[in-house]
Amino acid sequence: MGQLNMYWTFTKKAFLRSAVYRFEVWSRTGSNLIFLVMWGSIWTALYAGREEAAGVSFTAMLTYIVVSKFLDGVNEAGTPLWDIQEKVRTGDISLELMRPFDVPLRYLFADFGSVAFYMLTALLPIYFLLFLFMDLTLPTDGFTWIYFILSAFLGFLIRYCVEMTFGLLTFFLVETGGIEDIFYFAMSLLSGSVIPLWFFPGWLETIAMYLPFQSIFFLPISIFIGQISGSQIYMALGIQLFWLVVCYLILRLVWNRASHKVVVQGG
Amino acid sequence: MAIVKYINLYFKLIGAGVRAQLQYRFAFIMRIIGMLTAYTGTAVTMWVMLYQFQTLGDWNFYEMLFLLALSIVSWGFCIILFFHFRSLDTYILNGTFDRFLVRPINPFFHFMAMKFEVSSFGQFIFSVVVLTWVSFELQIDWTIGKAIFLLGVIVGGVLIQGGLLVIISALAFWTTKSEQFYWVAMYPARNLTYYPLMIYPKILQWVTAFVIPFGFVNYFPSTVILEKETPFFPDAIGYFSPLVGILFFMLSYFIWMQGLKRYKSTGS
Numbered sequence: 001m002g003q004l005n006m007y008w009t010f011t012k013k014a015f016l017r018s019a020v021y022r023f024e025v026w027s028r029t030g031s032n033l034i035f036l037v038m039w040g041s042i043w044t045a046l047y048a049g050r051e052e053a054a055g056v057s058f059t060a061m062l063t064y065i066v067v068s069k070f071l072d073g074v075n076e077a078g079t080p081l082w083d084i085q086e087k088v089r090t091g092d093i094s095l096e097l098m099r100p101f102d103v104p105l106r107y108l109f110a111d112f113g114s115v116a117f118y119m120l121t122a123l124l125p126i127y128f129l130l131f132l133f134m135d136l137t138l139p140t141d142g143f144t145w146i147y148f149i150l151s152a153f154l155g156f157l158i159r160y161c162v163e164m165t166f167g168l169l170t171f172f173l174v175e176t177g178g179i180e181d182i183f184y185f186a187m188s189l190l191s192g193s194v195i196p197l198w199f200f201p202g203w204l205e206t207i208a209m210y211l212p213f214q215s216i217f218f219l220p221i222s223i224f225i226g227q228i229s230g231s232q233i234y235m236a237l238g239i240q241l242f243w244l245v246v247c248y249l250i251l252r253l254v255w256n257r258a259s260h261k262v263v264v265q266g267g
Numbered sequence: 268m269a270i271v272k273y274i275n276l277y278f279k280l281i282g283a284g285v286r287a288q289l290q291y292r293f294a295f296i297m298r299i300i301g302m303l304t305a306y307t308g309t310a311v312t313m314w315v316m317l318y319q320f321q322t323l324g325d326w327n328f329y330e331m332l333f334l335l336a337l338s339i340v341s342w343g344f345c346i347i348l349f350f351h352f353r354s355l356d357t358y359i360l361n362g363t364f365d366r367f368l369v370r371p372i373n374p375f376f377h378f379m380a381m382k383f384e385v386s387s388f389g390q391f392i393f394s395v396v397v398l399t400w401v402s403f404e405l406q407i408d409w410t411i412g413k414a415i416f417l418l419g420v421i422v423g424g425v426l427i428q429g430g431l432l433v434i435i436s437a438l439a440f441w442t443t444k445s446e447q448f449y450w451v452a453m454y455p456a457r458n459l460t461y462y463p464l465m466i467y468p469k470i471l472q473w474v475t476a477f478v479i480p481f482g483f484v485n486y487f488p489s490t491v492i493l494e495k496e497t498p499f500f501p502d503a504i505g506y507f508s509p510l511v512g513i514l515f516f517m518l519s520y521f522i523w524m525q526g527l528k529r530y531k532s533t534g535s
């Protein structure tokens with residue numbers, strides 16, 4: 001109980017800290033909306049007036065992109081990859097090793113705080129208005145909403161584990177050039193964040209299905225727009241749980257290795 | 268000749284910078300690989316997107332690659348010359364900007380020559396490979412006229428994107444912020460230009476043509492070279508790229524100099 005209380009403090013602190021950096025919230029919202037316009041326009045042009053493609057209606061596709069950009073906003077509100085790398089390079093993270101808490105867990109709880117602030121002050125109001133004024137589809141029954149929120153949350157945790165693991169690789173590499181670009185590529189394409197997996201060429205779809213990234217965007221959004229329904233939902237949630245366990249174990253492994261291998265870079 | 272003196276000085280100043288960066292050869296290579304991965308990722312995304320749909324607007328995959336490569340080649344030069352402008356706020360906050368003011372050369376020039384980012388080799392490799400490949404696929408007839416036009420477009424593109432970086436850095440004189448403005452405004456705006464502007468809402472097309480003239484970096488010139496139509500705009504608008512670049516850069520230089528007049532040292 002005391003443990004949980006301590007981590008909860010990090011959440012509250014991060015929430016309050018976000019309130020101070022209001023310019024950050026504005027700027028993040030601005031670029032989030034620009035990317036929303038960009039991908040909305042791209043999909044409008046791709047459908048080119050067609051009612052449906054590959055069995056997916058245009059309205060459903062547009063909803064897919066809007067929900068995707070919402071989740072993008074949620075996922076980007078946490079500690080970004082370059083920030084973790086910077087903490088490793090400057091040695092800030094080694095100071096945390098001396099403190100009586102678990103570092104990956106502490107950052108996760110801090111992320112909850114900053115995500116909550118960003119959602120309440122920017123994402124939820126803006127996307128509420130978008131759904132009000134645009135011709136989009138909403139889940140009709142309450143269960144779909146619950147499954148979507150659950151699935152999106154699992155996706156958030158998986159993304160956190162993967163991003164943290166990539167960030168911690170800085171411990172071993174120091175110079176990480178291509179590493180982060182591989183991460184960003186996987187996050188944008190293989191996760192289905194901008195193109196749903198059903199439009200992929202067959203072989204690429206298969207690859208993407210066997211990777212954890214689809215859990216972050218593709219599965220929750222497909223539940224939202226009803227492409228995944230009925231018993232398939234349990235299957236999707238099961239896949240996500242599986243990947244959460246795997247990614248968490250990998251994160252643990254890398255973290256244990258990393259914390260035993262603190263390279264001291266000068267004074 | 269003042270200009271010759273400045274050109275000589277520029278190469279002396281950046282020569283030192285380049286040697287310093289090449290000291291870290293591994294980092295240098297990793298950064299190039301990183302850039303290549305990132306742009307190849309964008310190209311692969313375009314390919315997957317068009318796998319089912321064939322065209323975006325009336326642009327096919329190779330035409331879109333051309334558009335992308337044209338944007339990236341001028342961005343490569345831009346990184347070399349102007350990319351460090353975005354972090355002017357850090358120099359001001361740390362008080363290290365003052366050293367650019369106490370020497371007997373133009374502070375704008377001095378700040379510009381301070382850094383020479385060598386990692387842009389990734390941009391050049393990517394865009395040269397793609398432009399060559401696409402030229403074969405689309406059977407672009409590279410006459411001397413077209414080649415000269417391409418050079419003019421690249422110069423124009425460098426000046427437009429560089430100009431925007433200069434304006435963004437000038438904001439630091441008024442607001443003590445600049446790096447963030449880059450990530451809010453310029454980074455998303457550059458991403459918009461990877462796709463043909465004709466797909467965006469009209470208001471956005473207007474902005475990218477006449478306010479932040481990013482349309483002249485790659486979209487308008489590409490329609491000239493690939494002989495494509497530009498809905499809502501006159502067909503020959505692409506020919507104005509170099510001119511727009513020169514005018515926009517002059518404007519941004521003027522803004523930067525105005526900002527400099529306001530500058531007061533933090534005194535720390």
